[in-house]
Amino acid sequence: MAETRTIARPYAEAVFKLAKNQNDLARWADTLQLAAAVAADENVRSLIGNPKISSRKLGELFLSVCGNRLNEEGRNFILLLAENGRLEILPEVNELYEQLKTRHEGVLDAKVISAFAMSDAQLKDLVTDLEAKFKRKIEAKVSVDADLIGGVIVEIGDEVLDASVRGKLEAMAVALKS
Template identity: 55%
Template sequence: MAEAITIARPYAEAVFRLAQGSGSLSLWSEMLGIVSSVIQESQVNALIGNPQIPSIKLREIVFSICDKELNEDGRRLISLLIENGRLLVLPQISELYEQLKAQHESVLEAEIVSAFPLESYQLEKLISVLEVKFQHKVKAQVSVDSGLIGGVKIEIGDQVIDSSVSGKLEAMAATLKS
């Protein structure tokens, strides 16, 4: 998969520069996300690798599915990727683009796992505390895992904050074993 990321990086950087220059960062996020979803569908994905499907036909198929969501630059990107046989790396382009966008906007991605569903005010307070701690805007993806027993586990970048009951029990068990 490292090869796909390597191939995708120059495309993502070029798209980011284009989007930044035109002030359309969010629009490009949407376009890349939509087309990535489309090409990951099994029926479309099977067509991409099929040597019997000419690139013109593949372009027609992709555009017929998501043409209304693409602007002219988006259509040019998809055409370029199809011509260069790189359409399958679009999900990686989208992922790298989102990373560049987040860096530009100073946004950190946080994975918050809670033992119970968080109320909106609890989530807002938690995000606020994280923003102060990390001195960046935080975008949270929240999930529930009852295996935590209680508390939350937060992953931001390479940092993990585990204040879950199960995490504390594991730490105590490790201490008792040593």
């Protein structure tokens, strides 16, 4: 996965730079989201891994699945990736592009993992606290993991805030062993 992200990063950065220069971040986000969804499809993935299909043919097949929803630049980007044998990295390109876009827009993505389902009020309070801490707008995506026992884990970029009971118990176990 890390290797794939390393390969995807220059593509994402190049598309982001182009989109920013064109003042067209949203359209490129849509383009990459569509392309990532197509690349993630099992049928398409089997074609991407098929050595009997030329890169040109693969690019054309990929574009036919996308239909007329891509503009000329989007189509050229897909053909470039196909030519370089990189269509499989489109989900990572999309993810990295979204990170660049949200950072540019002053928004941070937060992954909130909670031991229990959170009410709207609880989530709003948590987001308000996170926005105060990071001094940026926060968009939170919440998932539930009962193994946390209680509390939450918040992941924002490379930073992890572990306020879970499981995390505290693990820290206590480490402290007792030393």
